[in-house]
Every structure is written in structure tokens, then in C-alpha cells.
Amino acid sequence: MVRRFVRFLLCLVGVAVIGGGVFYFITAPNPLPESHWANLGAPDLKNGEMVFWTGGCVSCHAAPGSEGDAKLTLSGGLALKSPFGTFHVPNISPDEQAGIGTWTLADFGNAMKRGVAKNGEHLYPSFPYNSYARMSDKDINDLFGYLKTLPKSVNVAPPHELPFPFNIRLALGGWKFLYFNDEPRVALAANVDDQVKRGQYLVEGAGHCGECHTPRDQLGGFEAGKWLAGAPNPEGEGRIPDITPGSKAVGSWSQEDIANYLETGFTPDFDSAGGSMAEVQRNLAHAPKPELEAIAAYLKAVPNR
Amino acid sequence: MRLKAIAATVLVAGLGVGIAIAAEDGTHDARAALMKKIGGATGAMAAMAKGEKPFDAEVVKASLTTISETAKVFPDQFKPGTEKGDKAASPKIWEDPADFKARAMKLSEDAGKILATPPTDVATLGAAMKTLGANCGGCHEKFRIKTD
Numbered sequence: 527m528v529r530r531f532v533r534f535l536l537c538l539v540g541v542a543v544i545g546g547g548v549f550y551f552i553t554a555p556n557p558l559p560e561s562h563w564a565n566l567g568a569p570d571l572k573n574g575e576m577v578f579w580t581g582g583c584v585s586c587h588a589a590p591g592s593e594g595d596a597k598l599t600l601s602g603g604l605a606l607k608s609p610f611g612t613f614h615v616p617n618i619s620p621d622e623q624a625g626i627g628t629w630t631l632a633d634f635g636n637a638m639k640r641g642v643a644k645n646g647e648h649l650y651p652s653f654p655y656n657s658y659a660r661m662s663d664k665d666i667n668d669l670f671g672y673l674k675t676l677p678k679s680v681n682v683a684p685p686h687e688l689p690f691p692f693n694i695r696l697a698l699g700g701w702k703f704l705y706f707n708d709e710p711r712v713a714l715a716a717n718v719d720d721q722v723k724r725g726q727y728l729v730e731g732a733g734h735c736g737e738c739h740t741p742r743d744q745l746g747g748f749e750a751g752k753w754l755a756g757a758p759n760p761e762g763e764g765r766i767p768d769i770t771p772g773s774k775a776v777g778s779w780s781q782e783d784i785a786n787y788l789e790t791g792f793t794p795d796f797d798s799a800g801g802s803m804a805e806v807q808r809n810l811a812h813a814p815k816p817e818l819e820a821i822a823a824y825l826k827a828v829p830n831r
Numbered sequence: 832m833r834l835k836a837i838a839a840t841v842l843v844a845g846l847g848v849g850i851a852i853a854a855e856d857g858t859h860d861a862r863a864a865l866m867k868k869i870g871g872a873t874g875a876m877a878a879m880a881k882g883e884k885p886f887d888a889e890v891v892k893a894s895l896t897t898i899s900e901t902a903k904v905f906p907d908q909f910k911p912g913t914e915k916g917d918k919a920a921s922p923k924i925w926e927d928p929a930d931f932k933a934r935a936m937k938l939s940e941d942a943g944k945i946l947a948t949p950p951t952d953v954a955t956l957g958a959a960m961k962t963l964g965a966n967c968g969g970c971h972e973k974f975r976i977k978t979d
Contacts, residue, residue: 756979763921764976774979791968796870796877798964800971808968 553699555648557636566631566663569671577669579812581658581732585805586615589681600625601679606652608760610746611688613652621678634670635663641702648698650686651706651746657734659708665732705747711736712753712828725824728817733810738766738802755831761802772830784822789815837889857913862920865901865908869938872897873963880957891956892949898963899942906932918978927973934970941966 587600602617619625626634626644633644641648641655649655691697711730714722729735740748741757756768756775767775776784783794791799791807799807810818854860872894878884879891906928914925924931941962950956 759977764918765979767977767979790964792873792877792964795867796874797866798967798971800968800975801977802972803977804968804972 550699553696553703555640555642555646555699556702557640557642557646558632560632563630563632563635563663563667566667569668570664571668571672571675573665574668574670574672576813576817577661577665577732578672579809580728580817581669582734582806582809583618583673584809585802586653587618589679599677599679600673601681602683603681608652608746610692611686613650613686613688614683616683617679617681618673619676619679620674621680624680624682625678626673627678631667631670634673635666638666638669639708641698641706648695648702650695650698651701654734654737656706657731657737659706660727660731662727701745701747704745714827718827719823721820721823722827724817725820725822725827728821729824733821735769739769752831754825754828759801764801766802768831769825770828770831771826776825781819781822781826784825785815785818788818788821833887833889837893857908857910859917859919862905862908862917865905868901869898872901873960876956876960880953880960882953886953886956888949888951892946895942895946895949895959899939899946902935902939902942905935919976921974921976924974931970931974934966934974938963938966938970 583600584597586604586606587602588597588604589599589601590604592599600618602615604615606613606615617625620627622628629644636642637644637649637653638655638658638661640659641651641653643649686693710726712726714726736748736754738760739754739756741752741755743749754769756773757766758764759766767773769776771777779787779794787793787799788807788810790811791804793799810821854864875884875890875894879886909920909924909928909931911925914920914922945959945962950959
């Protein structure tokens with residue numbers, strides 16, 4: 527009797543070990559191999575600068591309260607409050623001690639496209655790699671080149687303040703298993719024109735618009751079927767609007783109206799962008815108008831929610 | 832021709848004042864009515880700057896006057912005691928009333944300065960609009976909440 531019981535226990539232990547092993551294997555950090563990043567050539571800094579602005583890096587990584595050219599010193603330090611605790615945005619200036627000065631293109635690319643840090647750990651998705659994963663290798667190469675031209679900062683941001691269990695980085699593997707992918711967010715018609723496709727690339731990737739404009743579930747993943755349908759403001763009061771084609775906020779706007787809003791901050795009746803969108807618009811205004819028109823074309827093509 | 836333009840502007844401005852007076856002070860409706868006046872004046876100038884309407888110096892002056900006068904009285908809609916009841920007004924308005932008032936005054940003064948040597952053509956109008964427009968985002972970013 528005892529022998530059978532012991533054998534049963536051993537089987538359970540075996541199953542647990544195998545199960546744990548499988549779970550660990552599925553949720554382990556999954557960077558792209560070094561070879562993936564090997565032959566991208568010299569970066570195009572002009573394109574890198576445009577990617578920098580559409581990616582909105584300054585909004586999180588510039589020192590809080592900085593303005594104008596000072597924003598280009600990406601010293602970090604901003605405190606991002608969330609339902610999971612407070613994230614402290616890191617220094618990504620080219621400083622070798624405090625920033626990412628020692629990072630290779632592979633290190634940077636794996637952070638952007640796989641959410642894996644230089645030391646091999648999972649990164650928290652408050653850094654929107656879940657969107658950036660859709661960026662091309664070329665754009666990432668160019669962006670990295672541009673970032674290296676920016677001023678150095680010696681600022682060291684404090685570690686994130688996250689209560690248990692959110693402070694367990696390993697658990698992010700589970701989050702990624704549930705929510706991380708680089709598939710298109712919406713299925714567009716097969717015959718959409720190139721302008722809409724470009725808009726899709728910009729909005730779903732570097733623009734990371736969905737990170738604010740899409741509602742999330744309890745674990746912080748996007749709610750299925752609600753792409754860009756609006757959400758509570760993660761930074762406090764009010765709402766982030768629904769920007770799908772039939773919405774109250776932009777339903778009556780033409781494609782031209784949307785592009786002009788992104789360029790100038792003015793709505794069709796000359797109201798003006800506010801809250802967090804004011805800075806997003808200022809960043810996007812650096813992009814050439816055709817890019818903004820592409821974003822507008824995509825917004826007119828996404829499913830109504 | 833000019834008389835028609837002046838009459839139209841006065842009528843629109845008058846309507847705006849009417850709405851503003853009708854809504855009680857310190858409410859969302861009163862505040863929004865003032866802002867819509869500024870929006871309307873901005874729109875009138877933008878139409879000319881974009882070439883959608885012919886340049887009309889009188890309309891430009893009337894619009895600048897509207898902006899200058901409306902921005903000046905805008906902070907009066909946010910006296911202490913009016914903090915509740917308007918979801919679009921951020922509590923920051925009453926936490927930092929000096930900054931809020933300063934921004935409204937800056938818009939008013941910018942419009943006033945431009946009015947002193949008013950734009951004479953589309954190019955100078957465009958430049959003027961850039962100066963004025965630079966004020967909008969900063970105030971909205973800090974003090975306005977997007978409701979839906």
C-alpha cells in the first residue's frame with residue numbers, strides 16, 4: 527500500500543517537474559538571434575529621426591518637465607502610475623554607465639521587438655514592445671543609429687515599484703504567452719491600397735496608438751475585438767477616445783480632417799488637442815504630411831467599434 | 832461687400848456673447864461657449880490663411896478682437912467654488928490658478944499685439960496664426976480633461 531502511494535507521489539512530482547519545465551520553456555525570454563541583426567548596414571539617420579518622432583520616445587523617456595531641445599536628452603525618470611504599480615522610466619541616452627551606450631543593435635532590437643533586456647530578462651510591457659514588435663528591422667536599425675547621436679545623461683532612474691505578484695519578472699513570460707504577438711491587429715480587405723497599409727504599419731507599430739486607445743482587461747492585455755475603441759485614461763481622469771470610423775469623437779471627420787489634426791492639433795471646428803494627446807500630436811507633427819495622411823487612411827479603414 | 836463681412840462677424844460674435852450670457856457663470860456650458868467663440872474666430876482666420884476664403888482685413892481684425900477679449904475674461908469662469916460639476920475642467924486649474932490665468936492672458940496679449948499691426952495678407956496672417964496657435968496646446972494639455 528505504502529509502496530503504491532509513494533509511486534503515486536513520485537509520478538505527481540514527475541508531472542509537476544515536466545509541467546514546470548514546459549511552462550518555463552514556453553515563457554522564457556525569446557530574443558532574436560544575433561545573426562538576425564548582423565547585416566542591416568549603416569543606419570539612415572534622417573529616417574531614424576522620423577521613426578523617433580512617430581515612435582514617441584520623448585513622451586516617456588525625456589526628463590519630466592523638460593521642454594524643447596532638452597527633451598532630446600533621454601534621461602528617463604518619469605513615474606508611470608498603473609493598476610500594477612508605478613514604473614520608473616529608464617535612461618536610454620547613449621551614456622555608457624547610466625544609459626544604453628554599451629548596447630549593441632541586437633540588444634536594442636530585441637528590447638524593441640521581443641521585450642527582452644540586454645541582460646536577458648523580460649521587460650515590462652509598459653514599454654510598448656507589444657506594438658514596436660511590428661516595426662521593420664530597417665527602421666529599428668535607423669532609430670538606434672539616431673538615438674546614439676543624442677546627448678548623454680548620467681541620470682539613474684529608481685527601480686519599478688510593483689507589489690507582489692507583479693514584481694516577478696519571470697511571470698511576464700506568462701503575460702507574453704497570452705498577449706504578445708506581432709500579427710496585424712485588424713484584418714483589412716485584401717485589396718486595400720498602399721496608403722492604408724502604410725498607415726497600418728505606422729499605427730500598429732511605432733505609433734503604438736492602441737496602447738492608449740484600446741481598452742484592456744484585468745491583466746493589462748488588449749480586449750479582443752475592441753481595437754482603438756477607446757479606454758479610460760491611464761494617466762488619471764477622463765477618457766481616451768474611440769477613434770474607429772463611427773465614433774463620436776472622429777466619426778464625422780474626413781480623412782483630410784484627421785491628417786490636419788495630427789499636423790496642427792486643430793479639430794475641424796478649431797478645438798485643439800489636449801491632455802496626453804497634445805504631446806503625441808507635437809511629436810507626430812515632425813513626420814511628413816503623407817505619413818499623417820496614411821495614418822488617417824488607416825483610421826478610416828479599421829472596423830467600426 | 833465689406834459691410835456684409837462686418838455684419839456677419841458682428842452677428843456671430845453677438846450670438847456667442849448671447850450664449851455666454853445665457854449660461855450661468857462658472858458652468859461647463861458657459862466655459863465651452865467662450866472657447867467656441869475663440870474657435871470660431873480662429874476658424875474664420877484659418878479659412879483665409881488656407882485660401883478657402885478671400886482675405887478680408889476687417890474679418891481678421893474682428894477675429895483678433897474676439898480672441899483677445901474672450902481669452903481675457905475666460906479665467907473669470909473658474910472662480911473658487913466652481914471646482915465641481917465640470918468633468919472637462921481639471922482640478923489642476925485650482926491647484927495652479929496662476930499658471931492657468933497666465934496662459935489665458937498670454938493668448939489675449941498675443942492677439943492684442945497682432946491687432947496693433949494687423950496682418951495684411953495671407954502670409955502675415957499665417958505667421959500670426961502660428962503665434963496664436965502655439966498657446967492652445969499647452970493650456971489644454973495641462974488643464975483640460977477629455978471626457979467622452
